[in-house]
Amino acid sequence: MSSSNSSPSAQSTSPQSPILSLWKAYTQNTSDRLKFIDTFLVFLMASGVIQFLYCVLVTNFPFNAFLAGFASTVGQFVLTASLRSQVNPENRSEFKEVSPERAFADFAIGSIVLHFFVFNFLG
Amino acid sequence: MWSFYTFILLIFGFVSVLDAKSSSGNSVLVILDPARQPDYSIFFNGLKEKGYDLTFRAPKDEAPVLIEDDIPSFAHVILFAPDSKHFGKDVTPQALVQLLSSQTNLLIALGQKQNLVTSLAPEFSLILPPPGSSLVSYFPERKEPPTVVPIDVPSSSKILSSSSSPVWFSGVPFALGNNPLVFPILSAPAEGFAADSEGSTADALFDAADKGGEGLWAGSQLAVAAGFQALGGARATWVGGVELFSDEFAKKEISKGVKSGNQQAAADLAAWTFQESLVLRIDSTTHHLVGTSVPKEHYTTNDVVEYVAQISRFNPSKDKWEPYSGLDDLQLEFTMLDPHIRTALPPVPGSPGKYAVTFRVPDRHGVFKFVVDYKRKGWTHLQSSTTVPVVPPRHDGYPRFLSAAWPYYAGAISTSLGFFLFSAIYLAGDPREGNLRGLRAKSTKAQ
Amino acid sequence: MSTAYPLPTNLSTTTVTNTASLLRIVALGLISAAAIASRLFAVINFESIIHEFDPWFNYRATRVLASQGFYEFWNWFDPTAWYPLGRVVGGTVYPGLMATSGVIYNFLHAFHLPVDIRNICVLLAPGFSALTAWATYMFTKEMKDESAGLLAAAFIGIVPGYISRSVAGSYDNEAIAIFLLMFTFYCWIKALKTGSALFGTLAAVFYFYMVAAWGGYAFITNMIPVHALTLMLMGRFSSRLYVAYCSWYAIGTLSSMQVPFVGFQPVRTSEHMGALGVFGLLQIVAFAQLARSHLSSKQFQNLLTVSVVAMGVVGTFGFIALTYMGWIAPWTGRFYSLWDTGYAKKYIPIIASVSEHQPTAWPSFFMDLQLLIFLFPAGVILCFRELRDEHVFVIIYSVVASYFAGVMVRLMLTLTPVVCVSSAVAFSSLIDTYLDPTQPEGEEESEADSSNGTNTAATPSKKEKAKKPAASTSALNDIVTAATSQSSSKSKSKGIWGLDTRLIVIVNAIGMLSFFVFHCTWVTANAYSSPSVVLASTNPDGSQHIIDDFREAYYWLRQNTPQDAVVMSWWDYGYQIAGMADRPTLVDNNTWNNSKSHIATVGKAMSSSEEVAYPILRKHDVDYVLVIFGGLLGYSGDDINKFLWMVRIAQGVWPDEIQEPNYFTPQGEYRVDDRASSAMKNSLMYKMSYYRFAELFGGNNAMDRVRQQTMPKVGPTLDYLDEAFTSENWIVRIYQVRKEDLLGRDLKSANAFAQGKKKKKSKPVSRRKAIPV
Known part of the structure; x- marks a missing residue:
């Protein structure tokens, strides 16, 4: 969520308020369902960060396993994010041909294909 | 009769x-x-x-x-x-x-x-x-x-x-x-x-x-x-x-x-x-993996291989070939363009005429030759060359699951589990959402 | 609204739609049949044989796959290639082509249709070209409409640029790669248009298939990110783009690493970093969009500026640092040579010596594409007029492909699909305009009365015979009506009058199309259908004379040499020797070991004298040496013409022993007659090519037809090789390497003794040695 608020120290106090107001607006405006998707996204991101840190700090020896694990989190993340954007009612105008049900079906197929490749690459 | x-x-x-x-x-x-x-x-x-x-x-x-x-x-x-x-x-x-x-x-x-x-x-x-x-x-x-x-x-x-x-x-x-x-x-x-x-x-x-x-x-x-x-x-x-x-x-x-x-x-x-004295010959040469006795068609890198040569000397007084273990400087070369391995081929005590050596195939794949090339003045030249391919390990010859990679396995499995849980809960929540939307649509239509 | 020609009015819309679909299906079927049929010239003229050089290796690999199963193929170590280093085939090959043939083979055998694997390999390319036509149809349908799609399918079905790499017998990666290219692009465009992750996944799966099939997959790897980046820069970021790109990238990259030959390259090499960069950028932009929806604009602006700047700085420095530290490999030589055309000749002579890597000459554009090449820019401009997301893709593809096609002849193949698509769009727009039966009403008569004479002459043009002036006067009409600021009535103020105008344009268009067909068929039959293993020429009386020297020599090798006899030749012929003669070779077309050893060693052996070459030959256990010599017949693809490349490549590794200027005359000419330099005359290649050549001409001076030079009366002599076989037209010459002399002498003296010459008397060897003080 918070990406680069460490650098703008030269800014005025306004950087704080965009973040805070962003958080407030977010909690107010998003539906429960989207929040649920977002928790899954956060979990995936955390898992990916852990794997990446392990790879960088400890060893990257079974590089294919690292790539498989990391790619599974990243891939799942983007698929879920896509699902989120497709399900979000605000985006209905963009997705004329994809109903929310179809969106979920696409998400499921994509995830299954992703996991198939991940497990093939893992070992 | x-x-x-x-x-x-x-x-x-x-x-x-x-x-x-x-x-x-x-x-x-x-x-x-x-x-x-x-x-x-x-x-x-x-x-x-x-x-x-x-x-x-x-x-x-x-x-x-x-x-x-x-x-x-x-x-x-x-x-x-x-x-x-x-x-x-x-x-x-x-x-x-x-x-x-x-x-x-x-x-x-x-x-x-x-x-x-x-x-x-x-x-x-x-x-x-x-x-x-x-x-x-x-x-x-x-x-x-x-x-x-x-x-x-x-x-x-x-x-x-x-x-x-x-x-x-x-x-x-x-x-x-x-x-x-x-x-x-x-x-x-x-x-x-x-x-x-x-x-x-x-x-x-x-x-x-x-x-x-x-x-x-x-x-x-x-x-x-x-x-x-x-x-x-x-x-x-x-x-x-x-x-x-x-x-x-x-x-x-x-x-x-x-x-x-x-x-x-x-x-x-x-x-x-007239080839009576100082006449040698190689009767046979074989090679096999240590532990087996049949020569393999090709070896894998880092295999441990044994090479055996049987050498005889002609005995003119008896007019026959007898196994001879008196060569103490016989050498074996395992060559691919240049010798990768060059080792002594000592006689095996107890087996007359048998010379054997065990070594590890180098970590390089290619077509290798077992070369015995023995030239001494006066003795018959001994030359033998056996070609054998050395292949890299098969795709299932490598260890499959490594213990160092456990975070990745955990990550991948947790992702899959998370996906299944998520879809289950999402789909379970679906009729509620759909009903809600249906209700809302009905209400807007009605208005 | 009036129509130029009568339309039937008693048809319901469903009938029209159904008939249209039926016609489309029939048309696609006919196009597929035409595509397949026009690729069969070689099979009909000669026989069902694998062509060229590279396909022979693919064919051998497929035979292993078909006979021993997939896992044996996956682990196949070929000890007869690159003797004695061997080749790990499983890890150095793109398995897509062989796997496809294997699947088809097993599928047919499951139905108890015993088709030979060779026929499957030979006919695979025409079969897939029919699929390519269909994929192009789908792609162009997204661009414009179905009629343009049909035109594009027809174009790509018969265009020579694609046929050259997909005739029956050309069993190479491009045979299936172009189909996969078009289909991946189609899935990408569809994913972009609909925003569906399903099409994104489908694009990723076909991308994986493409990675498994062809090394040119890097083209897709960079085209799609460039497209996405352009859309973002144009301000057209949308969630659909996000969904499509991310699903394609995540699944596609992961799956592409499953191919052993690709391995970890997608995260390690610079060529793949573009896709990763765009991926990251998309995440940032999507997140920014999300944040924007929750914030006021000013706050958002601040946040955005700060984060973009920070990201950009961190990203650039990170990339530079990683490349510097070696984690990300820098650009490879092959890609450098695409940008700097002189690079390869200086640093990597092997790449520069391949004939397919030479820059394209202008005539080959016309020969390969004929009328498409000038319709192509028109199509691109039409894309500019519409400028939906998919049109941006076609524009980018055209620009990039045009540049690359100009750099390398081989890359004409990637230009061909986009040329077909855009010229189909342009042509179809033209035909649409002129087939459209609506024509404007004659109401302009009253409004245009006040305008000048050209106008009055234009208006009642139902019977007017002016052809193109009709179009131009209608434009003039347009200007005039705008000038008089009369608003147009219900009917259009511009259009095409009359059946005759339409007929003329349509007939002209059909004429051009038939010229196109005629040209394509002629080019295919005459230029691109030769198997290059078998040459054909015409006798004085016009009948065909087959020159089958290659196969004659390869089969001689196969039947008259021991199974493990090693053959040395230049790398061009390695695959063919392995495929047809079934003997171990020293170097072949894979050219993977181009810097050290092997190819340079073979080059050194060929360009050195016999005494220097002999130890090299014995060290590598070479039994036979094979050279191609075209001097008798006039076959210009022989080894003496390629000789300078051998010298250059050897010079790259042994610059003190082999220098290229030594092989030219002092005046700088490349001669093979009596003015040839001594290094040239003593080189093994020269001796092997011209050995006993002078005897053929019965006392007259021998004439080398390719170099057009007269040979000296006394030909070269060979001490270390024996002539083993020369084919009928002297094209292939095979020499046997002599074993060491029985008495341990060097072979030159041994030869001299055998001919009766006496050895000179010598003094005893001095045993005195200097005593170190």
């Missing part, structure tokens, strides 16, 4: 076994002037006793031919014609070399005259002294002329049996070139030198001293008998003078009561040349 016949056969076999035979055939062609034949009767009779079939031919004769239809007619050829100028049409230097390529052994005597033999000698990397010169030595003091020289047989010689009597020699010494296939059997004495017979010895010495000793035809660097092992296995022996084999020298005494060693030396030279 049957037992009687076997008895007869046994007698014959027994009789033939008593004689020392060559490992490569019995037929010998002797090319020499027929008038001189009786002079070498001791030598030739000795050969006949051993079981060789001798065929005599004058140099000018056309028959029997050396090579007929590209097949050599004899197993061995003795060329005792150093004074002949003209030979039959089929006796040419090229033909003699072709004989060697067909596994025919040659025993050739040189002389002072220039003829076919002296023009063939340089091909064998022998450097002959100027024409007309012969070996001259004034030591040890003796009543024979200086051109008749007694030569001691070195005790380290493998070919000449080290009897204590020196050998009478009269003829041409020669120097040996750089070819590794030629080696001296009997070197000239250290006090000997090559000079024109009688009279100009002093001049020769003076000239040589003048040049500072360069190009001097003297000393033990010259040989009077040299052996040459051709790459195909055939042997050729060059002797500087044919008198070494003569009866006269065989009977001449070195000193009171001590017989000369000529007869023995002549027999030894013939034995070596």
Whole structure:
């Protein structure tokens, strides 16, 4: 969520308020369902960060396993994010041909294909 | 009845076994002037006793031919014609070399005259002294002329049996070139030198001293008998003078009561040349993974492989091949363009004739060869090359699941689990959402 | 509204739609049949044989796959290639082609149709070209409409640029790769248009298939990110783009690493970093969009500026640092040579020596594409007019492909699909305009009365015979009506009057299309259908004379040499020797070991004298040496013409022993007659090519037809090789390497002795050595 608020120290106090107001607006405006998707996204991101840190700090020896694990989190993340954007009612105008049900079906197929490749690459 | 016949056969076999035979055939062609034949009767009779079939031919004769239809007619050829100028049409230097390529052994005597033999000698990397010169030595003091020289047989010689009597020699010494296939059997004495017979010895010495000793035809660097092992296995022996084999020298005494060693030396030279002594062969070679006994079609990198060679030596007195474990410097090379592994191939104690070594195949894939290449002067050359591919491990030869990768396994599995949980809960929440939307739509429609 | 020609009025819309679909299906079927049929010239003229060089290796690999199963193929270690290094085929090959043939083979055998694997390999390319036509149809349908799609399918079915790499017998990666290229692009465009992750996943799966099939997959890897980046820069970021790109990238990259030959390259090499960068950028932009929806604009602006700047700085420095530290491999030589055309000749002569890597000459554009090449820019401009997301893709593809096609002849193949698509769009727009039966009403008569005479002459043009002036006067009409500021009535103020105008344009268009067909068929039959293993020429009386020297020589090798005899030749012929003669070779077309050893060693052996070359030959256990010599027949693809490349490549590794200027005359010419330099005359290649050539001409001077030079009366002699075989027209010459001399002499002296020459007398070797003080 918070990406680069460490650098703008030269800014005025306004950087704080965009973040805070962003958080407030977010909690107010998003539906429960989207929040649920977002928790899954956060979990995936955390898992990916852990794997990446392990790879960088400890060893990257079974590089294919690292790539498989990391790619599974990243891939799942983007698929879920896509699902989120497709399900979000605000985006209905963009997705004329994809109903929310179809969106979920696409998400499921994509995830299954992703996991198939991940497990093939893992070992 | 049957037992009687076997008895007869046994007698014959027994009789033939008593004689020392060559490992490569019995037929010998002797090319020499027929008038001189009786002079070498001791030598030739000795050969006949051993079981060789001798065929005599004058140099000018056309028959029997050396090579007929590209097949050599004899197993061995003795060329005792150093004074002949003209030979039959089929006796040419090229033909003699072709004989060697067909596994025919040659025993050739040189002389002072220039003829076919002296023009063939340089091909064998022998450097002959100027024409007309012969070996001259004034030591040890003796009543024979200086051109008749007694030569001691070195005790380290493998070919000449080290009897204590020196050998009478009269003829041409020669120097040996750089070819590794030629080696001296009997070197000239250290006090000997090559000079024109009688009279100009002093001049020769003076000239040589003048040049500072360069190009001097003297000393033990010259040989009077040299052996040459051709790459195909055939042997050729060059002797500087044919008198070494003569009866006269065989009977001449070195000193009171001590017989000369000529007869023995002549027999030894013939034995070596005709593939009786110092003859080895590789019976078989195998290779296999340690732990198995069947050779594999290809090996994987880092396999542990055992290579076994079986080597025999020909025993002339028994006329058969016996396993021989006396080679202590045999080497094995595991080569792909360059030897990647070079190790000793020691004999296995307890198994006569068996040489084995175990080693690890290098970590490099490719087409390798097991190469045994044993060349020692006097012994038969042993060469063996077995080609075997070395392949990298199969895709399932690597360890599949590594313990170092557990966070990744955990991550991947947790992602899949999370996905399933998420979809389950999402779909479970679906009708509620759908109903909600349906309600909302209905309400908006109604309005 | 009036129509130029009568339309039937009693048809319901469903009938029209159904008939249209039926016609489309029939048309696609006919196009597929035409595509397949036009690729069969080689099979009909000669026989069902694998062509060229590379396909022979693919064919061998497929035979292993078909006979021993997939896992044996996957683990196949070929000890007969690159002797004695061997080749790990499983890890150095793109398995897509072989796997496809294997699947088809097993499928047919499951139905008990015993089709030979060779026929499958030969006919695979035409079969897939029919699929390519269909994929192009789908792609162009997204661009414009179905009629354009049909035109594009027809174009790509018969265009020579694509046929050259997909005739029956050309069993190479491009045979299936172009189909996969078009289909991946189609899935990408569809994913972009609909925003569906399903199409994104489908694009990723076909991308994986493409990665498994062809090394040119890097083209897709960079095209799609460039497209996405352009859309973002144009301000057209949308959630659909996000969905499509992310689903394609995540699944596609992961799956592409499954191919062993690709391995970890997608995260390690610079060529793949573009896709990763765009991926990251998309995440940032999507997140920014999300944040924007929750914030006021000013706050958002601040946040955006700060984060973009920070990201950009961090990203650039990170990329530079990683490349510097070696984690990310720098650009490979092959890609450098695409940008700097002189690079390869200086540093990597192997790449420069391949004939397919030479820059394209102008005539080959016309020969391969004929009328498409000038319709192509028109199509691109039409895309500019519409400028939906997919049109941006076509524009980018055209620009990029045009550049690359100009750099390398081989890359004409990637230009061909986009040329077909855009020229189909342009052509179809033209035909649409002129087939459209609506024509404007004659109401302009009253309004245009006040305008000048050209106008009055234009208006009642139902019977007017003016052809193109009709179009131009209608434009003039347009200007005039705008000038008089009369608003147009219900009917259009511009259009095409009359049946005759339409007929003329349509007939002209059909004429051009038939010329196109005629040209394509002629080019295919004459230029691209030769198997290059078998040459054909015409006798004086016009009948065909087959020159089958290659196969004659390869089969001689196969039947007259021991199974493990090693053959040395230049790398061009390695695959063919392995495929047809079935003997181990030293180097072959894979050219993977181009810097050290092997190819340079072979080059050194060919360009050195016999004494220097002989130890190299013995070290590598070479039994036979094979050269191609075209001097008798006039075959210009022989080894003497390629000789300078051998010298250059050897010089790259042994610059002190081999220098290229030594092989030219002092005046700088490349001669092979008596003025040739001594290095040239003593080289093994020269001796092997011209050995006994002078004897053919019965006392006259021999004439080398390719170099057009007269040879000296006395030809070269060979000491270390024996001539083993020369084919009928002297094209292939095989020599046997002599074993070491029996007496340990060097072979030159041994030869001299055998011919009766006497050796010189020499002095004894001095045994004195200097005593170190």
